[in-house]
Amino acid sequence: MRPSAVRLLNILVPIKRAVDYAVKIRVNPEQTGIDLNVKHSMNPFDEIAVEEAVRIRERLKDAVKSIKVVTIGPPKSAETLRTALAMGADSAVHVEIPDSAPSPEPLGVAKTLKALIERQKEGVDIVILGKQAIDDDAGQTGQMLAGLMGWSQATFASKVEVNPEQKVANITREIDGGLEELRCKLPVIITTDLRQVQLLNEPRYASLPNIMKAKKKPVEKLTAAELGVDITPRLETIKVTEPPKRVGGGKVANVDELLAKLKEAGFTGKRA
Amino acid sequence: MLTRTVLRSRIPNLNRLLHSSSRISRQLFDPSTVERVSEDVDVCIVGAGPAGLSTAIRLKQLEQKLGKELRVVVLEKGAEVGSHTLSGAVIEPRALDELLPDWALRDDHPLTQSATSSRMRFLTKSLSIPIPHPPQMSNHGNYIVSLSRFTAWLGNIAEEIGVEVYPGFAGAGVVYTDDGSVAGIRTNEVGLDRLGCMKESFEPGMEFRARVTLIAEGAHGSIAKELIQKFDLRRNSDPQTYGIGLKEVWRVDPTQYRPGEVVHTMGWPLDFRTYGGGWVYHMADGLVSIGLVIGLDYANPYLSPYKEFQRMKHHPYFAELLSGNSTRIAYGGRSLNEGGLQSVPQLYFPGGALVGCSAGFVNVAKIKGTHNAMKSGMLAAEAAAAALSQESSSGPADMSQYETALKNSWVWSDLNEVRNLRESFHTPLGIWGGIMYSGVDSLLLKGRTPWTFRNRARLTDAQRTQPAYRFRPINYPPSQPPLSTDLLTSLTLTGTNHAEDQPVHLRVRKDGNENTALRKLHVQRNLSEYAGLLQRACPAGVYEYVEDETAADGWNGHKLVINSQNCIHCKLCDIKVPTQDITWTVPEGGGGPKYTIV
Secondary structure, three states, X not given: OOOOOOOOEEEEEEEOEEEOOOOOXXXXXXXXXXXXXXXXXXXXXXXXXXXXXXXXXXXXXXXXXXXXXXXXXXXXXXXXXHHHHHHOOOEEEEEEOOOOOOOOOHHHHHHHHHHHHHHOXXXXXXXXXXXXXXXXXXXXXXXXXXXXHOOEEEEEEEEEEEEOXXXXXXXXXXXXXXXXXXXXXXXXXXXXXXXXXXXXXXXXXXXXXXXXXXXXXXXXXXOHHHHOOOOOOOOOOOOOOOOOOOOOOXXXXXXXXXXXXXXXXXXXXXXX | OOOHHHHHHXXXXXXXXXXOOOOOOOOEXXXXXXXXXXXEEEEXXXXXXXXXXXXXXXXXXXXXXXXXXXXXXXXXXXXXXXXXXXXXXXXXXXXHHHHOOOHHHOOOOOXXXXXXXXXXEEEOOOOEEEEOOXXXXXXXXXXXXXXXXXXXHHHHHHHHOOOXXXXXXXXXXXXXXXXXXEEEEXXXXXXXXXXXXXXXXXXXOOEEEEEEEEEOOOOOOHHHHHHHHHOOOOOOOOOOOEEEEEEEEEEOOHHHOOOOEXXXXXXXXXXXXXXXXXXXXXXXXXXXXXXXXXXXXOXXXXXXXHHHHHHHOOOHHHHHHOOOOOEEEEEXXXXXXXXXXXXXXXXXXXXXXXXXXXXXXXXXXXXXXXXXXXXXXXXXXXXXXXXXXXXXXXXXXXXXXXXXXXXXXXHHHHHHHOXXXXXXXXXXXXXXXXXXXXXXXXXXXXOOOOOOOOXXXXXXXXXXXXXXXXXXXXOOXXXXXXXXXXXXXXXXXXXXXXXXXXXXXXXXXXXXXXXXXXXXXXXXXXXXXXXXXXXXXXXXXXXXXXXXXXXOOOEOOEEEEEOHHHOOOOOHHHHHOOOOOEEEOOOOOOOEOOOOOO
């Protein structure tokens, strides 16, 4: 009996260009945000997502047709796409926003991704992205996208196994109590976690020969308007300040002094 | 063979080490058997600084003249172009005007702040006395910039014009032909663990085979060091001497901000025997660059450049400048060359040449080297283009025309005028002798003297260090935030980091040998004779001599700990360690500081 023809899987990996994790950030003088004139690189959680997509293809071999990466960002985000292409993605989409535009919010990103997925003639079976971006720590995009598309979702994934014949994915999630195992029907949205004890994976280096090859891989440029999506922010940032500086502690000589200092600070005792 | 579970029970925290690949089954990397990807290019340039990028841009400009396309590749160990570039900086736009005559029309150029004044002050512990300065230090027509930003801007221009720039990839070694000439550059390996074994992510470095290889690594480059030794490029010149420049950028209180003001200081906190001086440059956008350069020929091993810099900020002149609503936003350090004309080596070797500070063109009187570095790059490009246009020539490219052109250019006369000034500080009169001589030579004679002071004894900076017993430890004041801080707090501002599990890039190595006996000897000599100089001198806290009775490579209950992750690639250790047994090698590309505004 011949096996039924399986449609090849298409994987979409949304990535974000964020401030590099090693940079010491500062609030800008206008107190509207942080100084963005610093080194940026791919969001580390998204690096893990790209690596996982490439590993899924290595495991499933011919069952995966393509890995496409997409980013929504200013012109410089093209470099981040090139790194992902050098890690093993096949093609890229750059939804370009002007340098002066504010960073899009998760809902805007999710709507843009929805429009993009609906545009893909060959469909998308797996969307895999980082669980959160290290600049806004929102952790919402994957979940919002699943809601908009009506697809299954598995967030904070620490292990992913795809079964293309049965069109399901077995995913292990990190939850407060430990680990949860899910079986999700494709198409599925997966967000990747960074686990201390056992990493989902260790992203490979983008080697120089691969970076040079990546320059020849196609990058499609679009705008949000072309996709019919309005990504103007709905939230207004009023003020950004640094946390209050730590004031040094003081030593007290005896219990009476301790009680006096507690009273000064406004703590009163009550008889039990 | 130990299983994972057995190991886990015996050694705590092993989980983090094991990840997904078993450590035990990793193989040691053997450079002689590895196969490398090889790519042919016309010109390979190591270093995307002002010199390297000027070379690349000039080469692309000459393409049209040549009538054929040139493939130009620039390798840069920093994560981005500009990440490893640090300087004062007040630059003379002379070379930029020649390279890009219409630079002022580009709307993103960083030369937005002209230097409006130029003053010199002599500092005592509490006073700052205005003194006259050599005419070379007048800054009419010059610009105050962040050299890191300037370099990033040049990098964009280079990419626009078709240069292939690869940040995050270091030039790790030279590829030689069978006859010993230079055939190209190989990049660093990635994915080696701390013991030199290959991890799952291992990829060997690749080779760029180029007809012309140009080294633009900046002061005391690692490949330049190898080539200078191999081809004996210093046989007719004096050893190079260096200074260490430590720098901070502050956003000062608006009442203290005087855009365009350029001030240089001498005297306090340095004593009369130590060459050096401070600077204050008021940049654009309310920022002020301050710093201290100390000649690395200092004799007292107890000297700590970082602590000298921190205590200088408490001088009333600086304390006032940094008072009020001010924030420190950057810190960094880098060696710079001070040897001048007498220390310029032979610039070419079979198959390539040295450009920029790798050769050493800093004008010490002007305290500027960018204009000479850029011009040297442009001249090298012209010579390279000429060498490449001879299609039929076999054998390594001959870059001797570059040296001839440089000696006939304004770079040479620029350096010639001030050639005696730095060397005049090498007398028992210390800075007094230097100031007196320099005053006469620069103001009246303008370098038109029949004599040229030479370093006949060929003393290097390391050799000028004297044993600790001749000095008393310097009592530096404790740091007083927010004006001065401890070293590690400052270090976080550099953004420096290196991937943890990789070979330590600072090698205890002499004449190519590394072994436990050498490490022991290093600890013995440095602790007993030089009071642990490296621990005081390194501006990033890399070197520590710690107590450890059990260490196999220790001496007298102490061992050397190298915190290579902190390294900011300043090269001070390679230059100054009195035992000359520290060799700076490139770490995995992309590591190191992430400067943007210095």
